[in-house]
Amino acid sequence: MIPQEPGEPLRPDVLERIPHGAVLCVVGARPNFMKIAPIMEALGTGPAPVPACLLHTGQHYDAGMKEAFFTQLGIPEPDVDLGVGSGSHAVQTAEIMRRFEPVVDALRPGALLVVGDVNSTIACGLVAAKKGVPVIHVEAGLRSFDRAMPEEVNRVLTDQISDLLFTTEASARANLTREGIDPARIHFVGNVMIDTLRRHLERAVPAADTLEGWGAPGLDGARGPHYAVLTLHRPSNVDDSGTLERLVAAVTEISREIPVVFPVHPRTAGALARAGLDRRLGAEPGVRVLPPVGYLEMLGLMAGARMVLTDSGGMQEETTALGIPCITIRENTERPITVEEGTNTVVGTDRERILAVVRDILSTGGKGGRVPQLWDGRAAHRICEVLAAWMTARRGAPAGGL
């Protein structure tokens, strides 16, 4: 799909293909793709199919951050691509809004469906809400209570302008009602990201193949694969060179006890290069630095790992679903169920604390856990059931109702 030029009217073939009143689904950044995949499928194939179309804002655009996911997850080619690319928060959010508005005017969707907490989520939500298009938020109500996180601002604001809110864990309802959201709008449906994980687990690429593919040596120990997976991309961890250097020192130390496989996010690659830390990490024999990997590769890496160290939200949930110990390199989590019931331990960025939990996992196997309620692969179906009934009720309701 050729990205839409700013101000360019929607092409007639696009307009013709999209049914009037369709649900306009939005994706923008990598973690949105695995959430939208089961929703698009369920909307099209459920007992009461809901007409839907897909828009990509273009927030993430590199092949490794986008294409691999669309192909592997069977996500249909977006009907519209806004092609916004990168920028500061203000520039990126404003540019998405500017390019999205004429699309909403042309399509007049029946509703807007957004997922997660990225800039694309709030930008499109805000445009739709001001045009009277109902907003549906999937993964509503998660709270880190840390307003220094850009995602927390996006979450709180998106929930405030949403008409239907679908939640992944019980804490979310309490957060939303505390913020004055009408409980009748909140539906606990489970976790669409885990729908995708369960659907694709059998096709996950074995870790050894991924490492070989990138020319990194295998990590097979006498008792099977023996490695930790690391990802880092939160601005609070990577944008400040002092914090990043501290984390690199901790990773180096960990890699002397267990090999560390590190697929590097573009934000982090830039930060490592600016701080001159990329060469240092590359020279460490126990660290395998990889570019961003596809979904099936990441799933295989996580499923075969002794532990995962991360600051990603989604990976905290995926490791809980897989039963793999997770060390979260952040001061807080908006996904408390992964700590209360799952395999997650939130450790912050202190080197000693990180190393203590790594050593505990190496000696005892680490924290066990159970899969949270409704993380059963059926979340998207529940969403579609609620959505179909809600749309039918809206059509029958007087103007301004529901």
Ligand code: UD1
């Ligand atoms: C965004 C989300 C974050 C999510 C993450 C997953 C917001 C506020 N943040 O953060 O919640 O966890 O995606 O990856 O929406 N870049 C590329 N190629 C790309 C995309 C980005 O090189 O395809 C580089 C650019 O230098 C860009 C930087 O990565 O400036 C950051 O991208 P951006 O979309 O602004 O934020 P993320 O850190 O990816």
